[in-house]
Amino acid sequence: MVVLKDQVRDDIINVAAKIFTRFGYKKTTMEEIAMASRKGKSSIYYYFSSKEDIFRAVVEKEAEELRKDLKVAINEMDNPISQLKNFILFRIQKLKTLNNFHAALKSDHLAHFEFIENIRKEYDRDEIELVTRILKIGVEKEKFVIDDPDLAAVALVTALKGLEIPLFINKKHGRIEDRLENLIQFLFYGLIKR
Amino acid sequence: MVVLKDQVRDDIINVAAKIFTRFGYKKTTMEEIAMASRKGKSSIYYYFSSKEDIFRAVVEKEAEELRKDLKVAINEMDNPISQLKNFILFRIQKLKTLNNFHAALKSDHLAHFEFIENIRKEYDRDEIELVTRILKIGVEKEKFVIDDPDLAAVALVTALKGLEIPLFINKKHGRIEDRLENLIQFLFYGLIKR
DNA sequence: GAATTTCAGACCATTTTATTCGATAAATAT
DNA sequence: ATATTTATCGAATAAAATGGTCTGAAATTC
Numbered sequence: 001m002v003v004l005k006d007q008v009r010d011d012i013i014n015v016a017a018k019i020f021t022r023f024g025y026k027k028t029t030m031e032e033i034a035m036a037s038r039k040g041k042s043s044i045y046y047y048f049s050s051k052e053d054i055f056r057a058v059v060e061k062e063a064e065e066l067r068k069d070l071k072v073a074i075n076e077m078d079n080p081i082s083q084l085k086n087f088i089l090f091r092i093q094k095l096k097t098l099n100n101f102h103a104a105l106k107s108d109h110l111a112h113f114e115f116i117e118n119i120r121k122e123y124d125r126d127e128i129e130l131v132t133r134i135l136k137i138g139v140e141k142e143k144f145v146i147d148d149p150d151l152a153a154v155a156l157v158t159a160l161k162g163l164e165i166p167l168f169i170n171k172k173h174g175r176i177e178d179r180l181e182n183l184i185q186f187l188f189y190g191l192i193k194r
Numbered sequence: 195m196v197v198l199k200d201q202v203r204d205d206i207i208n209v210a211a212k213i214f215t216r217f218g219y220k221k222t223t224m225e226e227i228a229m230a231s232r233k234g235k236s237s238i239y240y241y242f243s244s245k246e247d248i249f250r251a252v253v254e255k256e257a258e259e260l261r262k263d264l265k266v267a268i269n270e271m272d273n274p275i276s277q278l279k280n281f282i283l284f285r286i287q288k289l290k291t292l293n294n295f296h297a298a299l300k301s302d303h304l305a306h307f308e309f310i311e312n313i314r315k316e317y318d319r320d321e322i323e324l325v326t327r328i329l330k331i332g333v334e335k336e337k338f339v340i341d342d343p344d345l346a347a348v349a350l351v352t353a354l355k356g357l358e359i360p361l362f363i364n365k366k367h368g369r370i371e372d373r374l375e376n377l378i379q380f381l382f383y384g385l386i387k388r
Numbered sequence: 389g390a391a392t393t394t395c396a397g398a399c400c401a402t403t404t405t406a407t408t409c410g411a412t413a414a415a416t417a418t
Numbered sequence: 419a420t421a422t423t424t425a426t427c428g429a430a431t432a433a434a435a436t437g438g439t440c441t442g443a444a445a446t447t448c
């Protein structure tokens with residue numbers, strides 16, 4: 001092989017991601033993915049078993065990237081207050097760009113794909129774990145006052161999910177980010193030890 | 195009728211324009227147009243004879259708007275130099291937003307629609323006429339030095355068409371506008387009477 | 389040069405899609 | 419009121435598109 005098989009696979013994922021992002025799952029055809037990959041349609045099936053399989057790979061890759069970026073953004077901050085603030089802001093910000101991942105998390109039309117459930121659960125678990133850690137350290141450093149950080153983390157992540165809906169359904173972006181700032185302020189001044 | 199028939203027609207055109215713009219001709223379905231118009235699919239056929247018919251209406255409307263806007267932008271300027279400069283800049287600018295019209299003018303895939311040819315010709319004729327007028331007035335006012343304004347107008351418009359290709363194929367927008375400025379400078383200092 | 393990987397092209401079954409056709413409900417006119 | 423025209427829609431259909439398979443042939447590796 002001139003290029004690694006994995007490399008070709010990755011190329012296809014990248015190409016497909018672009019098309020999926022632009023047109024959505026249904027409107028994206030295997031023909032297009034093949035064309036854009038400069039391959040025959042059947043060649044795509046050498047690397048992936050189905051259209052759904054490609055979509056899964058795309059979404060998983062995006063989920064992984066989001067996870068990674070989130071952690072980096074959090075680790076850059078050293079105090080729990082900034083970490084939590086960054087988590088909330090960065091998360092909403094990033095989610096806007098990871099369209100397939102987001103679509104996969106939300107879309108009813110895609111809901112019957114079993115793998116969506118798995119990715120969602122895995123991702124949720126990861127997020128809750130991250131927030132739990134932030135909260136616990138905050139409590140240790142006496143920055144936060146929380147009885148049960150584990151429970152609070154779940155509540156926080158759940159609440160953020162609720163925020164996504166107006167953010168993505170209403171196209172009036174920007175506005176929500178402002179409200180988000182307010183929310184953060186409110187949340188913090190009810191949380192931070194004075 | 196509660197609303198004018200023409201009003202409903204116009205609504206459909208507007209709704210369809212958005213979808214065509216987003217997904218292109220092929221990927222836009224009658225179902226979607228109907229849904230977005232809050233009508234049954236078959237109701238659309240009460241107003242339009244076919245999908246192509248809707249597309250034609252969309253493109254024609256956009257073409258008309260472009261023509262109108264162009265003329266306004268030109269009439270606001272009083273000296274031929276500004277007029278010509280505005281024509282070039284405004285044209286490129288606007289063309290970016292009128293996606294369907296532009297797609298109709300360029301796409302091979304849509305080329306076999308006969309009405310495209312007509313719109314194209316009509317629009318070209320209109321543009322050449324506009325430029326001819328600008329050039330002739332420029333010559334009268336001794337701002338330009340041109341032997342044959344009619345010929346020069348055709349050449350100019352044709353050259354501008356050539357510029358569209360890199361502008362729309364390359365996604366590196368912005369850059370080209372700079373080069374365009376240069377081109378205009380070059381064009382003008384080779385044209386304007388000193 | 390045999391085995392394996394990579395791929396294109398024809399092909400098929402199924403699904404989508406544009407379009408047609410009554411049926412029916414409003415709206416309007418008589 | 420009743421007839422007539424206008425507007426809407428669900429269901430049916432025929433044609434096209436699409437996901438996926440199969441065959442076999444280059445290219446590559448062993």
